[in-house]
Amino acid sequence: xxxxxxxxxxxxxxxxxxxxxxxxxxxxxxxxxxxxxxxxxxxxxxxxxxxxxxxxxxxxxxxxxxxxxxxxxxxxxxxxxxxxxxxxxxxxxxxxxxxxxxxxxxxxxxxxxxxxxxxxxxxxxxxxxxxxxxxxxxxxxxxxxxxxxxxxxxxxxxxxxxxxxxxxxxxxxxxxxxxxxxxxxxxxxxxxxxxxxxxxxxxxxxxxxxxxxxxxxxxxxxxxxxxxxxxxxxxxxxxxxxxxxxxxxxxxxxxxxxxxxxxxxxxxxxxxxxxxxxxxxxxxxxxxxxxxxxxxxxxxxxxxxxxxxxxxxxxxxxxxxxxxxxxx
Numbered sequence: 189x190x191x192x193x194x195x196x197x198x199x200x201x202x203x204x205x206x207x208x209x210x211x212x213x214x215x216x217x218x219x220x221x222x223x224x225x226x227x228x229x230x231x232x233x234x235x236x237x238x239x240x241x242x243x244x245x246x247x248x249x250x251x252x253x254x255x256x257x258x259x260x261x262x263x264x265x266x267x268x269x270x271x272x273x274x275x276x277x278x279x280x281x282x283x284x285x286x287x288x289x290x291x292x293x294x295x296x297x298x299x300x301x302x303x304x305x306x307x308x309x310x311x312x313x314x315x316x317x318x319x320x321x322x323x324x325x326x327x328x329x330x331x332x333x334x335x336x337x338x339x340x341x342x343x344x345x346x347x348x349x350x351x352x353x354x355x356x357x358x359x360x361x362x363x364x365x366x367x368x369x370x371x372x373x374x375x376x377x378x379x380x381x382x383x384x385x386x387x388x389x390x391x392x393x394x395x396x397x398x399x400x401x402x403x404x405x406x407x408x409x410x411x412x413x414x415x416x417x418x419x420x421x422x423x424x425x426x427x428x429x430x431x432x433x434x435x436x437x438x439x440x441x442x443x444x445x446x447x448x449x450x451x452x453x454x455x456x457x458x459x460x461x462x463x464x465x466x467x468x469x470x471x472x473x474x475x476x477x478x479x480x481x482x483x484x485x486x487x488x489x490x491x492x493x494x495x496x497x498x499x500x501x502x503x504x505x506x507x508x509x510x511x512x513x514x515x516x
Contacts (some may be wrong), residue, residue, distance in 0.1 A: 260494035289394035295360035336364025370401030373408035395425030397436035
């Protein structure tokens with residue numbers, strides 16, 4: 189689409205005509221032959237002498253060329269542009285970090301599938317979390333695995349297919365046999381520091397209690413709160429177990445509450461899927477749509493055309509005058 193950025197400048201088009209109509213013709217004196225008896229001659233001829241002037245007459249080609257050049261200059265001042273079709277860009281306003289406990293206990297076969305069969309915890313987590321990622325089309329998602337220590341598996345990305353592929357390749361014990369919940373929160377906070385989105389959400393899934401962290405989970409949660417990171421925690425272990433395998437529900441609930449998040453417990457695959465459905469509802473897509481239309485400036489075309497018109501006219505006029513003088 190073509191448009192003028194300053195269309196109001198077109199009011200300048202009649203400006204030369206207004207100036208010609210308002211201002212008088214330019215006058216100047218010139219040398220002449222003086223007659224001592226000029227009055228007598230004028231009286232004998234019955235003519236009363238007045239102050240004379242010669243007004244240069246423009247030819248029609250000159251009027252047409254200069255008028256066309258002026259219209260082209262005004263058109264260039266109005267800044268003609270070609271506006272291209274709009275380009276839309278959607279920017280996510282939330283970064284979502286998934287922290288998965290991949291300690292050795294995730295290999296425990298005590299998770300009931302919808303068909304009644306028993307599966308390892310990690311198999312249920314892969315299925316449910318991958319389905320959750322597939323629904324989050326408008327968020328950047330990152331992935332952390334933690335065991336003896338936390339490890340970043342996927343940085344924040346809109347490439348959800350990559351996140352799903354990495355989730356499918358996770359194995360129990362790949363991060364060590366123990367659980368470092370507090371350090372996982374600390375790593376997530378560090379990764380969030382490099383983002384500029386207004387909303388930062390961390391979802392932690394674990395089946396044990398913190399036995400390997402250098403930073404206590406409560407302290408890590410305090411730092412997360414200061415950094416405006418909301419933490420939702422999901423427990424899938426056995427609260428009645430002992431040692432490493434015991435699920436520390438109290439700590440998970442405190443971490444979630446202190447940061448403005450929620451704590452969930454999933455006893456089987458259906459409950460776990462329901463939890464992630466709730467998480468999907470309480471963290472709806474948050475996007476900002478940006479739209480702009482690229483503009484191509486065209487002012488140089490009418491400006492160049494005006495220069496060409498004047499150059500051709502005055503060049504032709506000069507050549508004609510030169511030929512006449514030579515002929516004379």
